[in-house]
Amino acid sequence: MSAGVGVDLENLWIRFGDFVAVRDANVTINGGDFFSFLGPSGCGKTTILRAVSGFLEPSDGRVLIGGSNMKGIGPNKRPTALIFQNLALFPLMKVWENITFSMEIKGASARERRKRADELLDMIALPGQGGKLPSELSGGQRQRVAIARALCAEPDVLLLDEPLSALDLKLRQHMRTELREIQQRVGITFIYITHDQGEALTMSDNIAVMKAGVIDQIGDGKTIYNDPATAFAASFVGENNVFRGRIKRVMGDEALIATNRSGELVARISSANQGRMKEGDEAMMFIRPEAFALAPQGASGDHFVTARVNHEEFEGNAFNIFMEGDGGKELKVSIPNLGQSFDDHTGQNITLEYETKNAVIVPAGELAAE
Numbered sequence: 001m002s003a004g005v006g007v008d009l010e011n012l013w014i015r016f017g018d019f020v021a022v023r024d025a026n027v028t029i030n031g032g033d034f035f036s037f038l039g040p041s042g043c044g045k046t047t048i049l050r051a052v053s054g055f056l057e058p059s060d061g062r063v064l065i066g067g068s069n070m071k072g073i074g075p076n077k078r079p080t081a082l083i084f085q086n087l088a089l090f091p092l093m094k095v096w097e098n099i100t101f102s103m104e105i106k107g108a109s110a111r112e113r114r115k116r117a118d119e120l121l122d123m124i125a126l127p128g129q130g131g132k133l134p135s136e137l138s139g140g141q142r143q144r145v146a147i148a149r150a151l152c153a154e155p156d157v158l159l160l161d162e163p164l165s166a167l168d169l170k171l172r173q174h175m176r177t178e179l180r181e182i183q184q185r186v187g188i189t190f191i192y193i194t195h196d197q198g199e200a201l202t203m204s205d206n207i208a209v210m211k212a213g214v215i216d217q218i219g220d221g222k223t224i225y226n227d228p229a230t231a232f233a234a235s236f237v238g239e240n241n242v243f244r245g246r247i248k249r250v251m252g253d254e255a256l257i258a259t260n261r262s263g264e265l266v267a268r269i270s271s272a273n274q275g276r277m278k279e280g281d282e283a284m285m286f287i288r289p290e291a292f293a294l295a296p297q298g299a300s301g302d303h304f305v306t307a308r309v310n311h312e313e314f315e316g317n318a319f320n321i322f323m324e325g326d327g328g329k330e331l332k333v334s335i336p337n338l339g340q341s342f343d344d345h346t347g348q349n350i351t352l353e354y355e356t357k358n359a360v361i362v363p364a365g366e367l368a369a370e
């Protein structure tokens with residue numbers, strides 16, 4: 001049981017004129033969760049956040065925070081705080097003044113504010129830095145100060161709109177750990193918006209994958225990655241290889257799929273689609289690059305794939321093999337580098353093997369853009 005305040009979206013619709021930005025979203029966010037909305041640019045993530053923060057009234061449906069309907073309640077009256085990508089600290093105010101700005105507005109004394117700032121600076125792992133100006137901090141440190149400033153107002157729910165996207169890659173990766181740690185320390189609900197699946201997977205308790213205004217799948221990172229509900233989720237989250245075809249036979253929770261170019265292959269039907277797929281259905285099978293292993297040349301069967309190698313690359317931790325794939329897309333295979341010798345296969349046919357549990361079948365559907 002978490003003590004945090006939960007957020008529910010119930011049959012939420014948001015329209016701008018004729019354009020539907022959010023279509024019938026139903027989401028339960030548990031109190032104390034780090035919850036991410038993950039989807040490509042323009043899919044409606046920010047629009048959902050604006051509806052939760054109160055800057056936008058839903059066209060239909062409800063936003064509940066802590067079980068209370070937020071209809072008609074303005075942003076200032078909601079127990080939320082919002083952090084943007086461009087966090088805009090006040091440049092001429094010291095760090096501690098920035099952090100406790102919300103207390104100053106309420107008339108708190110400088111002593112109270114200093115004390116609270118020190119607590120929050122400890123929380124964001126910047127002890128003793130309150131006397132600096134924002135310009136004297138690094139980008140990541142400024143980001144943490146912005147988080148402390150938002151937390152100072154003691155929100156029940158912190159809303160974060162791509163807060164790391166202005167940072168360089170190394171810092172962004174470092175800040176993932178920091179953010180997660182801060183969230184666990186304060187124990188409040190974080191709602192995080194991102195188009196970066198690495199961020200969503202590493203930080204979140206649960207993720208909603210969004211496509212064009214629709215919530216495609218909700219689950220924890222492992223479920224979304226290992227057991228996608230749709231072709232979009234399978235192709236948007238992480239690298240994946242697609243095999244198109246038709247279901248030839250359903251065998252319990254597995255199916256035999258007659259693929260367009262790799263023969264008949266067996267895979268697990270994803271959990272969300274169990275009992276829903278039948279013989280003759282158009283389907284897609286997905287296998288991750290890391291789920292393949294090299295097999296003896298010419299081995300055949302319902303879990304072997306043979307194709308011609310276009311090119312190979314050495315990535316340090318893995319050897320990547322790019323092969324002729326399905327529908328004009330290359331098939332990518334990653335073999336971990338464990339110091340073994342590795343022949344160049346360019347121009348040759350090679351055979352790959354996978355375990356059925358690592359291949360997943362979903363109904364044919366739209367793939368995420370590259």
Ligand SMILES: Nc1ncnc2c1ncn2[C@@H]1O[C@H](COP(=O)(O)OP(=O)(O)OP(=O)(O)O)[C@@H](O)[C@H]1O
Pocket residue numbers: 016019021039040041042043044045046047048195
């Ligand atoms: N005030 C508005 N009026 C008209 N259309 C809008 C308005 N706000 C957003 N939209 C449209 O709604 C869609 C969703 O926008 P939104 O900002 O929520 O996307 P997003 O997923 O957050 O994208 P990004 O990652 O690029 O920020 C977009 O097509 C956008 O053009």
